[in-house]
Amino acid sequence: MSNEIRCLPTEDIEINCNPLFKKKFNSNVWKSLHSLWESLIKKLLADPxxxxxxxxxxxxxxxxxxxxxxxxxxxxxxxxxxxxxxxxxxxxxx
Known part of the structure; x- marks a missing residue:
């Protein structure tokens, strides 16, 4: 018996095998980040x-x-x- 701990490479780990889930997840994350970025830029450039x-x-x-x-x-x-x-x-x- 060995006390060795091994980690799986990230490419071997899958959250969900459904490609539609991945596409929707990536799209929603991108939209959220884009919206956050636009809000930040508007706040920084706005005249108070x-x-x-x-x-x-x-x-x-x-x-x-x-x-x-x-x-x-x-x-x-x-x-x-x-x-x-x-x-x-x-x-x-x-």
Whole structure:
């Protein structure tokens, strides 16, 4: 009996033999990394004092808009893009 410990080479280890699983897994990982990278670049290049507007989807699949003005600290949320535009116009009306 030997107390020798041996490790398998990584190419001998397979998580799942189904090639469709591997393709989907790689695609999902790539999309997640790409999305993370884009978010990071946007944050680094964004002017911290610039008005921010973005679209979100809630847990029920409903799309809505959010806006934030760092200069005033005010924010607004609506299901309508037109409402967001009106809020911005009122915010900057003299």
């Amino acid at each position: 004092n610039e008005l921010q507007v973005w679209q979100k989807v809630d847990r029920h699949g409903n799309t809505y808009w959010q806006a934030y003005d760092p200069a005033t600290g005010k924010s607004f949320s609506s299901g309508s893009q037109a409402d967001i535009c009106m809020w911005i116009e009122q915010l900057y009306r003299y």
